[in-house]
Amino acid sequence: MALLLVAAAPLVAKPTAARAAIPTAITVDGDADGRVFDGVGAISGGGGNSRLLADYPEPQRSRILDYLFKPGYGAALQILKVEIGGDTNSTDGAEPSHEHTRGAVDCDRGYEWWLMAQAKARNPGIKLYGLAWGAPGWIGGGHFWSQDMIDYLVSWLGCAKSHGLTVDYLGGWNERGYDKAWYEKLHATMAADGYPTKVVGADSDWGVADAMAADPAFAGSVDVVGAHYPCGYMSAMTSCSTTPAALASGKPLWASENGSEDFDTGGAPIARALNRGYLDAKFTAFINWPLVAAVYQNLPYNTMGLVTASQPWSGAYRVGRSTWAVAHTTQFTRPGWSYVDPAGGYLGGSRANGSYVTYRSPDRRAWSTVLETLDATAAQPVTFKVTGGLPGGTLHVWSSDLSSPSQRDYLVHSADLTPGGGVYALTLQPGHVYTVTTTTGQGAGTAVSPARSRLALPYRDSFDTTPVGGEARYLADMNGSFEAVPCGGGRHGTCVRQMAPTAPIAWDSPSDPYATAGDLSWSDYTVSVDTMLEQAGSAELLGRVGLQHGFDPADIDAYRLVLGADGGWSLLRGSASGTVTTLANGSVKAPGTGTWHTLALTFAGGSVTAAVDGVRLASVTDTAYGSGQVGIGTSGYVGAQFDNLGVTPGAAADLSGTYRLVSRNSGQVLDAKGAGTADGTPVIQWPDNGGANQEWRLTATGDGYYTLTGVGSGKALDVPDHTTVAGTQLDLRTPDGTTAQQWLVVPARDGYYTVESRDTAELADVDGAATTQGASVIQWPADGGTNQQWQLVKVS
Template structure:
């Protein structure tokens, strides 16, 4: 900085101080900051081509509920994802090539369940891609398979069948008016070099030579293989790796390898994220910058695009936003949306990184990072800065050169850990450089974008309040949903599709379409098809449906399905199963897929291709099963107090269902009063009797006040009454020491508690108990969850 410019800076600071202060941006001399960084924005400098920031729909049902949202909420959610100058403004959408098999939190439907029977209307990914393109015609589309139907290659993914399957999928894309830009192999299942060569040849021969092949959506070792195999190297256009910054970490370091960087091909973080929509925003802010700084990766793709799935599923809060209540229209826009927008709204694919304008503040990654990109017009530029780990204000001194604009610079900012929307994507101030130079003061915990571009914006849509889904509920499947899946149903394995009824019945029914066990991505011990729906807070109800078996085997109704283990490795639920022979059972499953038979017997044979009415009544601890209106048996079990209904088949059979119905049972006895600790004279207390979400749940002297009045029912503790907010495990955490607070009741298993015989309250999601840390008795001690041990600090007396 020259002496002349030092004298001019305070004059500029006077003009922008008032606007910039609240957003964490002020114009100050470097001497006023503990750390000072010189950033050279030189348009003639070298750097790789930027390929964009995107997100993934797939890897298991994470977008499933979005099509069933009502308007205008559905359009608003889509706008926040894809509309330029509104929200995340995603530049790439990666979609799953469905395979009828669980691929994390659900199964994506195949377009070809059986060989040769191509149905381009299957699933919801085409619908989502169409919606994305309608909002941003320039968005890039990327296809990748997690699994595949079992007929492919006799169970061998790396087969010519799979190449042909992808070619037919591209034909479906064309039918939908969609152009696929990128195509991968098998998600996180390594690679087969010869298969990629066959794929490249098939694409070229089929008129898809413009599609770029990505390999291997796994680790960097694929670059080692490509280094020594020229045919493999020539077949692949982009090296894509997953979680280069580590899995579910703070994403502080994001390296690649020298072999990868020396291939002369674009390097991508083709899957990153797996972070909470709010709590994961700092990690995402780091990774978008550091992928390039550390590893020269030119694309960041977040998993998933949205958490439009039920709260009992493992990754229920990961993504840009959360949309788990299509019946109420409630949703929340995550802070990850805004840290993403700080790059996407100010850059575009085809821009170039400027290496001299990219690095770590003060040369230390603990201070934060910055990257600079120049536009294809060779005039505009944007510098994105994150200060996630900084502990004090610091100064950035910019020098603009190399033909880039030295005109007015616009500064936008997001205070990442703030829940106040006024702190997110704020146009903080404008700066006019002097002699191509200017300085900014950067506050800790922010993402800043310094840009010469204009036209950015921020959506202001407000969601409706959350609400329970009311009973009774029924669906005869005569009215088509937005997609081929029945409304509100989320498939966990297999594919449940609305079709014309069989068994001489007219109208529409739901059929399980996967006729053989798929090539699987997950490794659960029990992988039969089932689908679930509705409100996880439901407790006493009857679930009923007509069922018709097409092959010998069993169909089932599910009730009180709550916590599902990671990758469908178990489910807390009750099952009523009936076979074509008439054998029936009431069975309990758990999160390790251990099955306990609670009752069993034999009734009149159901036979094949004949319709029968099945029902399962769940009333308090009594479970009652009926066939064609006649009770066949009952059982008593207190393991699960609430959860969703559903139906399924116990093998890969194409059985059918119709006339699904839910009716409310008699309300459980509900009690209001204090929750007393076994620690003498202490009660569960809501800090200050506040109804603000996030208020800590604490220990306090029992006083009978409003802050200690709790409603107990359906496995939930609600403040003040049945319409109050819930005792909630913060962020759906499951680790020892995770704190407990007050939150909007949403049916999540982190808000469900099961009383144990020793007086403890076990969290349904975590399996850990409500606990007073270290058995402390100090008023104001915030409660947590901890391994159940039966200690006095874990024993509670519920209202009676």
């Protein structure tokens, strides 16, 4: 992950006048030159973005993996890049190190080994690539560019070997530049130790190529030049760029991290970049960040990737258009094929019409052309002529309408082409991606996700079923490393221990260690945990954990009960804006070290109560946060154990009844536009006029969700066509009982609620935080804005 956190807007093409189509003649010549294609991949890491995938039940977990890696099914990825864990947050969480302390190597920690094995099982030809975002603090006395770090990376390669995995590529330090002498030592060390792994430099920008041009020894230590976001960051990716030094280096040029796009709306930008990266800058690999958004929804970038998977307890997942954009290249090519340069360009000579690139196999027995018309305003006629020993005959055509919200319109086998007078003719429609190919065996997976559901309470984890060295189910490390160990302090069974003994070499802003778990919709509950400090410091229990700010894991909405070994305690309210407020504090008999104690937080509406060992410490009134997850942590990098994490529900509120929903941002109410009663009537905000079109009947579905039925229309609040596209306007539809008409109504803050779609996990949102009457109410990922908060004013 790179650069700054900004809000991702839906990529909606502005209406323009239709352009006259100019026919494009493509000659696919097997004798033509082109660079060797290295593949299309994605990144597991740069934040624990694959963490929850490991906890998914079968068969859903295997289906998600199939959509990512299985040839002829989904994204069919050709490169898997993984984070080399360093016990430090690197965007959406932390991954555990294989060597928390010098010399104590454990090759079974974390989930990346499992993920790489699963990818290899589905596609034995997939290439593996490792990169560090941070490192344990013992390395180099806190200095990354050190011999310690080289040894650390080589020991990680040894772990991979012990798992039967060969790592094809290895980088240095994600987006932190380069040290020339260090790269030279790394390259020489791997060669001396017999590793065939190629070095990628420098997973930052193109400046490394200038340094290579001036230093032959350095150039000799870098096998691949990789830059991040050379097609733009969180953009339409209409063009890509490199430098003269990079082009002249003689090395493969990679977009070694690109993307940072929503799993759905990112399809079009990714499709552009896959073609235009080569046309504009000769990139021979494109690696998307991230692979999957298997993270909790309170974290930044929680919809970015090829698939989203945030509910392991329900097995629910979503496959986005980004998957199919990638599939148009990966299912029809292989690494080692060559680009056919004359058979690539811009349709009609204009990038506004779209682009095309062609690949051929080394033996010239197969070829494929990928074309995109994502910015075209008119149909684009193309012809193909095949020469230079490449096969002709029947050509197969596959297409995806990326303007459609329906999975039925992605990776569709269209009518085959046959030549007329040695020429094949095809008309391309706007907003599409096409592949014309001689290959067979492609397809779009048909597995369907189950519906989302709430994680049921009561919830309890004794950690006794977690393997020693493993990560507890649903518990996601945000910073530090929480690992299962045999319990200490005279207790039997398995406990979770904070393992990082010193602050790591961080990639992003530092924070104390903590890990979170559970459902963001939990509201009134008691959370408790047993804890034992192994050294002076403090243990923490977190409740109503909500939004985390960008690259700073210390900035998070949460209530925290902190207990020190000296008996000092504090009840704190943290925030995503970085402020920490002390709600109460005091002292109890010093628990010291080596003894077990129970921390508890109870939430009931605006009441927050803290207790230690069953004795109430304080009860305060605070309405800042109305719901959220639970968590454990430590103040500072100290050893502490945790056991018996439990959450018991309070009295469940039944919101059934008739309400007006008032926007906190504008003071206007949720309104059926024009008092409409027809299916498809848009939902907007409008000043309160007492109309029945502004009254909504909430009816419980029996599993924690509600339907919202317009009193004036009898129609239900609905996500049109089950679309997952952020920014889609909500509307009214005849009640049908589907998940598109089921909503979580969850306390947010200060007595306001959020209204979350069961179908898409997105919130009812006043578009653009507008205060104007008539502004659209859309679905949008949670961002903590007041335009996503609604007051429920009861009518009856």
